[in-house]
Amino acid sequence: MHQCTLHSFNVTRSRAWIICLISVVLSLACFNVPAWAHKVTIFAWVEGDIVHTQSKFSGGKRAQDSTVVVYDKEGNQLLEGKTNENGEFSFKVPKKTELKVVLKASMGHLAEWTIPAEEITAAGDITQTIGPEAGTQAPAQEVAPPVDAKASGEAPERSTIGLSREEIKGLIDDSLDRKLAPITNMLADSQDHGPTVSEVIGGIGYIFGLVGVGLYFRNRQRQEAQGRS
Amino acid sequence: MHISEGVLSPGVLIAGAGLTAAGVAIGLRKLDNEEIPAMGILSAAFFVASLVHVPAGPASVHLVLNGLLGLILGWKAFPAILVALGLQALLFQFGGLTSLGVNTLNMALPAVGCYYLFGWAVRPGVKVPVFTVAAFACGAFAVLISGVMVGFSLYLTGEAFLPAAKLVVAAHVPVMLIEGGLTLACALFLRRVKPELLEGQYAPMHSS
Numbered sequence: 001m002h003q004c005t006l007h008s009f010n011v012t013r014s015r016a017w018i019i020c021l022i023s024v025v026l027s028l029a030c031f032n033v034p035a036w037a038h039k040v041t042i043f044a045w046v047e048g049d050i051v052h053t054q055s056k057f058s059g060g061k062r063a064q065d066s067t068v069v070v071y072d073k074e075g076n077q078l079l080e081g082k083t084n085e086n087g088e089f090s091f092k093v094p095k096k097t098e099l100k101v102v103l104k105a106s107m108g109h110l111a112e113w114t115i116p117a118e119e120i121t122a123a124g125d126i127t128q129t130i131g132p133e134a135g136t137q138a139p140a141q142e143v144a145p146p147v148d149a150k151a152s153g154e155a156p157e158r159s160t161i162g163l164s165r166e167e168i169k170g171l172i173d174d175s176l177d178r179k180l181a182p183i184t185n186m187l188a189d190s191q192d193h194g195p196t197v198s199e200v201i202g203g204i205g206y207i208f209g210l211v212g213v214g215l216y217f218r219n220r221q222r223q224e225a226q227g228r229s
Numbered sequence: 230m231h232i233s234e235g236v237l238s239p240g241v242l243i244a245g246a247g248l249t250a251a252g253v254a255i256g257l258r259k260l261d262n263e264e265i266p267a268m269g270i271l272s273a274a275f276f277v278a279s280l281v282h283v284p285a286g287p288a289s290v291h292l293v294l295n296g297l298l299g300l301i302l303g304w305k306a307f308p309a310i311l312v313a314l315g316l317q318a319l320l321f322q323f324g325g326l327t328s329l330g331v332n333t334l335n336m337a338l339p340a341v342g343c344y345y346l347f348g349w350a351v352r353p354g355v356k357v358p359v360f361t362v363a364a365f366a367c368g369a370f371a372v373l374i375s376g377v378m379v380g381f382s383l384y385l386t387g388e389a390f391l392p393a394a395k396l397v398v399a400a401h402v403p404v405m406l407i408e409g410g411l412t413l414a415c416a417l418f419l420r421r422v423k424p425e426l427l428e429g430q431y432a433p434m435h436s437s
Binding site for chain 2: 039040104108109110111112195199200202203204206207208210211214215218219222
């Protein structure tokens with residue numbers, strides 16, 4: 001009943017109002033591109049037998065002093081810890097199965113990351129698979145104690161003869177960990193992708209589309225009612 | 230402010246969803262054709278507001294704008310917030326689909342509450358000082374009550390209430406001030422440009 005009157009008495013004003021609000025919404029969407037909010041993420045990777053985790057809010061702020069809980073595949077809690085001021089928490093692999101790392105940040109934020117069993121066993125198995133092989137080769141090389149050769153005084157002679165498999169493996173692992181560190185960090189950072197502009201615009205589009213659908217059905221009801229009367 | 234999936238117990242989730250459904254039903258029953266566009270625009274504003282980041286406190290907080298929605302929409306804030314939160318959950322992974330009911334309740338109920346508490350004073354006819362204070366308080370208190378409700382939801386799931394609520398409220402103090410200012414600015418703007426929007430709510434029930 002009052003649609004027509006309301007519309008006619010103030011068409012230009014309400015149009016200006018709507019355009020104003022739309023532009024406010026869109027400008028909010030645009031100027032804030034780098035500062036996204038409100039989600040936590042956790043990223044975990046294995047180095048040797050240590051699991052490192054990094055947690056942050058999606059604004060890029062590190063989740064400090066948040067609880068990290070580690071579960072095994074069956075959901076048994078294995079250990080619990082707190083993140084430091086950089087949002088990092090590291091722990092020794094407690095069990096060689098799939099591990100689920102759950103971050104419980106304040107105010108009901110929760111995130112989880114699963115480390116597949118292969119990743120952990122790959123790191124843990126080094127000593128197991130190398131062990132026997134090194135043992136079979138040991139007689140040929142006469143001595144191959146598992147202790148670090150550099151620690152003992154024999155290092156100079158032995159380095160020319162050759163390093164044991166275990167030592168080579170250790171050196172390669174160390175070097176790989178060092179070289180891959182920037183890449184793991186990059187991966188950790190890339191876990192944190194905030195909403196993109198297209199998602200934001202898409203969401204606004206959805207809402208306006210719903211408005212259209214709502215108006216369409218309301219209008220149809222009204223027209224049908226008018227047609228009947 | 231958004232509670233993630235898997236934090237709350239099923240009971241809390243179901244209760245939240247039920248209450249939200251009731252709120253949405255009330256909102257839709259009061260909905261009038263005239264108000265659909267305004268509702269859509271405010272819903273879009275709410276949707277985008279959570280991307281505006283306030284770097285304060287130990288966690289990350291963002292604008293909520295529920296006070297503004299409550300002020301203009303009253304009960305209709307429920308459907309508007311539900312739509313916006315649903316899209317945030319789907320597109321941004323803020324909150325989650327299972328916690329959608331609780332999250333909507335936590336943000337929409339304070340909006341409606343502030344509408345009843347302060348709405349009477351945010352009318353074109355009211356004197357400017359009273360109008361100013363009420364509009365500011367509406368924006369600020371909506372966020373505060375939301376924070377307390379988030380704390381309460383966590384408490385129902387077994388977290389200690391006081392630390393959780395204190396943390397949420399403390400983190401939102403800067404947001405409260407900003408929201409109060411923003412709601413005030415919007416209300417003053419509407420008072421000048423489109424006073425019907427502030428008036429419409431307080432007219433006797435619309436014939437729907």
